[in-house]
Amino acid sequence: MAKRPKIIIKMIDKMGKGTCHYGHKIGDAFDFDTDRGRMCPMMVHTAFPYIDILRYGGSIPGGDNSDKCKFCCPDADVINIFEIERI
Incomplete structure (x- = not known):
């Protein structure tokens, strides 16, 4: 495996x-x-679908890099922006 x-x-x-x-x-x-x-548990919950796609060989639709994607924190008062990278 x-x-x-x-x-x-x-x-x-x-x-x-x-x-x-x-x-x-x-x-x-x-x-x-x-x-x-x-x-943050809210951040991880939001990130998980993207992580799952990248971890198992997929790419994020509309992304310009097959090993990275961006997402935002779900808290509308904060709106932190994160990048996920597959190494």
Whole structure:
């Protein structure tokens, strides 16, 4: 069985006026497999479909890079922007 690729999630930008309730800041990076306890559960819940697609060989429709995609935090007051990268 092939080894699953590493998945890295980085906070790359912010659009909302609020602050992250979980304390995430631009530049934070997380390994999906080892840092789950450090990541906001709402962020992980939103990221999971993208992670699942990338981890198992797919690509995100409309994306310009088959190994990366972006998504936003579901908190409308915060709107953190994250990037998922398949390594």
